[in-house]
Amino acid sequence: MFPGAGAARDDANYVVVGAPLDVSTTFQPGTRFGPDRIRRFARTFDDYDRRTDAHFSDLFVHDQGDVRAWDDAAEYLDYLEGVVTDVVWDDAVPLVLGGEHTVSVAGVRAVDPDAFVCLDAHLDLREAYDGNELSHATVARHALDVADEAFVLGARTGSEDEWDRAERDDVTVVPPEDVGEWSPPERLRERSVYLSVDIDAADPSVAPGTGTTEPFGLEGRELRDVVRAVAPLSDGFDVVEVNDRDDGQAATLAGKLLREFVFTHAASE
Amino acid sequence: MFPGAGAARDDANYVVVGAPLDVSTTFQPGTRFGPDRIRRFARTFDDYDRRTDAHFSDLFVHDQGDVRAWDDAAEYLDYLEGVVTDVVWDDAVPLVLGGEHTVSVAGVRAVDPDAFVCLDAHLDLREAYDGNELSHATVARHALDVADEAFVLGARTGSEDEWDRAERDDVTVVPPEDVGEWSPPERLRERSVYLSVDIDAADPSVAPGTGTTEPFGLEGRELRDVVRAVAPLSDGFDVVEVNDRDDGQAATLAGKLLREFVFTHAASE
Amino acid sequence: MFPGAGAARDDANYVVVGAPLDVSTTFQPGTRFGPDRIRRFARTFDDYDRRTDAHFSDLFVHDQGDVRAWDDAAEYLDYLEGVVTDVVWDDAVPLVLGGEHTVSVAGVRAVDPDAFVCLDAHLDLREAYDGNELSHATVARHALDVADEAFVLGARTGSEDEWDRAERDDVTVVPPEDVGEWSPPERLRERSVYLSVDIDAADPSVAPGTGTTEPFGLEGRELRDVVRAVAPLSDGFDVVEVNDRDDGQAATLAGKLLREFVFTHAASE
Amino acid sequence: MFPGAGAARDDANYVVVGAPLDVSTTFQPGTRFGPDRIRRFARTFDDYDRRTDAHFSDLFVHDQGDVRAWDDAAEYLDYLEGVVTDVVWDDAVPLVLGGEHTVSVAGVRAVDPDAFVCLDAHLDLREAYDGNELSHATVARHALDVADEAFVLGARTGSEDEWDRAERDDVTVVPPEDVGEWSPPERLRERSVYLSVDIDAADPSVAPGTGTTEPFGLEGRELRDVVRAVAPLSDGFDVVEVNDRDDGQAATLAGKLLREFVFTHAASE
Amino acid sequence: MFPGAGAARDDANYVVVGAPLDVSTTFQPGTRFGPDRIRRFARTFDDYDRRTDAHFSDLFVHDQGDVRAWDDAAEYLDYLEGVVTDVVWDDAVPLVLGGEHTVSVAGVRAVDPDAFVCLDAHLDLREAYDGNELSHATVARHALDVADEAFVLGARTGSEDEWDRAERDDVTVVPPEDVGEWSPPERLRERSVYLSVDIDAADPSVAPGTGTTEPFGLEGRELRDVVRAVAPLSDGFDVVEVNDRDDGQAATLAGKLLREFVFTHAASE
Amino acid sequence: MFPGAGAARDDANYVVVGAPLDVSTTFQPGTRFGPDRIRRFARTFDDYDRRTDAHFSDLFVHDQGDVRAWDDAAEYLDYLEGVVTDVVWDDAVPLVLGGEHTVSVAGVRAVDPDAFVCLDAHLDLREAYDGNELSHATVARHALDVADEAFVLGARTGSEDEWDRAERDDVTVVPPEDVGEWSPPERLRERSVYLSVDIDAADPSVAPGTGTTEPFGLEGRELRDVVRAVAPLSDGFDVVEVNDRDDGQAATLAGKLLREFVFTHAASE
Ligand SMILES: [Mn+2]
Ligand SMILES: [Mn+2]
Ligand SMILES: [Mn+2]
Ligand SMILES: [Mn+2]
Ligand SMILES: [Mn+2]
Ligand SMILES: [Mn+2]
Ligand SMILES: [Mn+2]
Ligand SMILES: [Mn+2]
Ligand SMILES: [Mn+2]
Numbered sequence A, B, C, D, E, F: 001m002f003p004g005a006g007a008a009r010d011d012a013n014y015v016v017v018g019a020p021l022d023v024s025t026t027f028q029p030g031t032r033f034g035p036d037r038i039r040r041f042a043r044t045f046d047d048y049d050r051r052t053d054a055h056f057s058d059l060f061v062h063d064q065g066d067v068r069a070w071d072d073a074a075e076y077l078d079y080l081e082g083v084v085t086d087v088v089w090d091d092a093v094p095l096v097l098g099g100e101h102t103v104s105v106a107g108v109r110a111v112d113p114d115a116f117v118c119l120d121a122h123l124d125l126r127e128a129y130d131g132n133e134l135s136h137a138t139v140a141r142h143a144l145d146v147a148d149e150a151f152v153l154g155a156r157t158g159s160e161d162e163w164d165r166a167e168r169d170d171v172t173v174v175p176p177e178d179v180g181e182w183s184p185p186e187r188l189r190e191r192s193v194y195l196s197v198d199i200d201a202a203d204p205s206v207a208p209g210t211g212t213t214e215p216f217g218l219e220g221r222e223l224r225d226v227v228r229a230v231a232p233l234s235d236g237f238d239v240v241e242v243n244d245r246d247d248g249q250a251a252t253l254a255g256k257l258l259r260e261f262v263f264t265h266a267a268s269e
């Protein structure tokens, strides 16, 4: 159980769903261990948050464990979408723990937001990767099937086609150097947002334990400030691509960002 | 390049093919790093083998590198089967480095042996695993579509269905305690054999770096003695399921077994 | 949850209790991660066991999670004893996952056996260690406050006082070289036994991930055979001293031994 | 021996005391390996420091090794206090290498400063933790029994009670974002200061090897600048909470900060 | 092969040469694994670079593998110099992957530049280290036998003699705090430059996997900006001192810097 | 200090000398960390040994620390020979902790035995390796310049020249399979012996942390029994080739073998 996420499912305002999918990881596998690892490294955090003057365990968070993964991504995402949809229908905010980024496709489909805001080193705008239309590298593309627009914050690499696709009006790319200055545009105030954190948005020094490390990324506080800015607008959240190939840096950051999301979202209600 | 495998492809009697498939690994992923890791830990071995009085680099071994994997196992196995078939048509013996055990399906189909001899902790006789008919847990089943019989040496676990299937006449299971006494039956002398080494046949103390460790397994010398006994009968060989999650034990054993296979096979010609 | 331990508490014949105590570990700490790690590495095991023709998930095993530890060992053991006593009163067999060996004191007090059978590299017969009467090095001593006799199988080191104490009639020491030949004496047939497995009984090659490694120890199968021999006589079981400082070898062995205990015990009923 | 700390005890102006206490660590243990690890990673540093134009080995630093720890924290701290008091009575500055933060209690009692300046992610102002009044989480509280005021630099988390306690006049909390601008207030110029560095003040990317990692922390240079600013005022110093669970980052930083303390302190005499 | 470096040797504008020398490493060895590790972690990078609108695989980079090292550094450097000289004579730019920093001596001798620009935590201006004139700590000294001047960017430590040597007119030291503001002086515009990146110029949080970590170093983007600024002036490049003792941080940065060099250099032609 | 080795140098019957040479290691470096690591993992051992009824700390063992290494092996060995010769002249038995196997050359020259008994996977009978006459692969050759004969126990690999050299009368090779049955020949009873343990004699499962792992090796007890058999005849001892690339298995075995040597030698006096 994510520490402090002991609310009953019926009472929950937030529901943690582990989604340890790990089939299309391009380089270093291990995201299947992400949900457990995030929960484990979150054990060190104080229940109380001074900024919002709230205890995490008072915020009605329920951890319903993992949706065990198998290796047919399409089937798995359908099933996961159902699980997340149940959360949404119960008027709770889903908090998905990846697993590879592909799990966001299920989250986005279930939440059906107007905008997809993503922290990521990669554009994830491919139509397919190695012939796979449900690769982690296609997530933003799939999100745009649901949402009207996408923001990719911290992006610093992609294929030529992805960069060309990113120039269309429905995509906003914020390079790492500009993320510190970024705030959500006014038009999002009235709209539904899904916030997805691919932990590789962080610099490899900050989150070495991820599948495809990409230098020149974000500091922890930059990710935090985006989460704080976007959480009040959001109806769904995930943090993904954490694996077990470091000394806990990626997991501790991921767990902290989930908490920042919940504290901020709850305080804004 | 596997050390000493510098023969030209045209001259080769043995061809190393890396097959870093890593999609259906049930527990700990990382077999995609197996071929490179086996090659790397083989750097410490002397070129010369006293038992057979031969230099590895004189035995016409060619390393043609890896068949890069993607995540559609069925397609990949088709492609890999083509690569291995080319080796067979050139009258060379394929030496496949996994990757997950599933790659043996391609090897067996290409070699088309009479018998499939396998060192494995697991029966691998499932029809499917999690709905996947091309999981590592189905390898012996697929092999029996090609070969007339299968031997699973060192097997110590399986599902009830697998154990029932194993009681049929075309399967011989040799438990770990009896592998030391085992030798190939006479009837194999005249037949074509494919030898597959799933490194998890070894005890976890001997090969910790594999996807699904299973205690009470074989010592290194027991694997070696099987390889020496079966190599003279074999037209194809693989060693699979090595990952990068130990301190080199699994890889160093795998590389050594490949060499034992080649030295013994060459000496028996 | 230990895989397959999904029975309801009320129906349970066996109850897994995690006891992640980690305060008196002399050398390498980390036993606090033992219970989780044992559960995790047990995920690879097949539910079915051919030897006893049983499915683990049919044997009414309940995992009630961990009794969270704090650093007052005396208080903690009192509390843990209460938890294990509840299991005993419900006519179920407790299966304690350590945590340092000290947790066996609670197990033994709750089960109140006639004999204490222990696999251990160490005699654990000290009166105190560094002034601490509840150190892991005193476990057998405390057990003898409850039980009439103790067997220490695989023991190969101790202080001079411990060895002298071990020569008294109520202690039987079986050195590692003789464990393979050992079987429980006849007199135990009618008596109540508590079986405790300190994973450091195994050779460091077999279980490197433990606090105080001691060379020249047991092979995995030797531990297994003791568990199989003693399980039918036992009313309580624990496996302790697994930490997270190896590549899974200690944990995978510990989980397997717990399963061997349950399969054998259930088959003997 | 800490490299360069080869002065005789009698001649020493600075005395290194290792204090490998590791009993109350909440999450990841291993601080018992801190002193050795700090010494080991300090081997790479040049003896000479250009900023202060001094050689470390000329500054009369003596390393008297470790005060071996046992698991009764109260007794141990009494004993350690005696050891550090001897250093103080010899007019030398103690440099304590932890071990868990609790060892600062002994350091502060021996030095008896007017002010306690601490770099820490945590407030450490609890009265007790899990019923333990000598937990690492109570250090600043104990320091305030001795000193008139405390500064906690880099603090970003605590319980509600700790934050309330921190609002009293005798505590100054400087959040991580403001540490770069901080300098010691004028009133400290005439007063005796004890400087304690809990390495978890640093961001987890900078010091992953510590018991309770807390994101959004300090950069290495920010810790350094605090040490440089406070060293001239200080009569005692420690660096604590380094464990062996990273690739050397925490230890290399800790050893460097100790050197910065000595170079700066010596230059200010 | 470095990913994308598939040009034929004859067509190459850039030639990657691995130089896994690892004999004089002072503290933590392992640079012999540097070239392979850099190639491996570079697999995750997109072929395309948006800033320069180029594909790496279109830039005529050839990877000719490693010049296998032995333990006579003087002989090895002679041989390596020959290999790099061949590259230079073919009008290609050598890209050397270390190995210890000493390999730059061969690179500089082959390229024969007017200026040596180096990113390094250390001055590397010793005449000898432990009596060895071909130690990694003497690299800048040797470079000054060839080049007219040297720049050491990010330097923060050295012996007293090195610092004194650095005050001569032919050496410019830029401390880490000033590297962000630095740009190559005008006089270099017309001159030939060799650019050497000792990965320990980066902060240990950014590149833990190197022989002699030195805190208070550079961020990844600072190294990148130096590479971008100097690449257009350069006729040779190396990145050195990466070992296998971290989770990939040092290698991923090194591979990325090599790519930044090539993309920038090619765009400036 | 090796635990228990606290005798004064003048009183010592045994002197521990650390020799962290690490220049010619062929594959995986790190033997420079061997001496420290052996001392550290020996902390878990009881002072008392039941077999010989002795306390290690009563046997007059002095640890004089390490002879710091540099990278000129010839010079280093000369210096080390001097250090060990001093031990011999003081009528004490030297116990050298490697470091690479090359350090045995200094030990053998100082002790000047009639016979060299070596546990090793490798013959180490080369005249040179990569042109280096002082490589670890030449140790037995150098020993034969001093001693009349050499025994290589556990040897399983070598070059063709080494195997041919091994057939001469002055070399006895005992393959791993026969070591269990081996005992020193009668003629050694009256002669002076030097016993050298290259930890790679052990199977890689038993000692993964060594430079050149070679499968099919010895169990821990087999090494122990050789040490027990040869110690009474020996005037010098070393254990070498332990590095830091495993989870402590190689170091814990090495430290235990040193203790077995001392206990047995002392009991035979
Ligand atoms: Mn992504
Ligand atoms: Mn990404
Ligand atoms: Mn298999
Ligand atoms: Mn298997
Ligand atoms: Mn015990
Ligand atoms: Mn024990
Ligand atoms: Mn603290
Ligand atoms: Mn803290
Ligand atoms: Mn350098």
Ligand SMILES: [Mn+2]
Residues within 6 Å of the ligand: E120, E121, E122, E198, E200, E201, E212
């Ligand atoms: Mn450097």
Ligand SMILES: [Mn+2]
Residues within 6 Å of the ligand: F101, F120, F122, F124, F136, F139, F198
């Ligand atoms: Mn050797």
Ligand SMILES: [Mn+2]
Residues within 6 Å of the ligand: F120, F121, F122, F198, F200, F201, F212
């Ligand atoms: Mn050897």
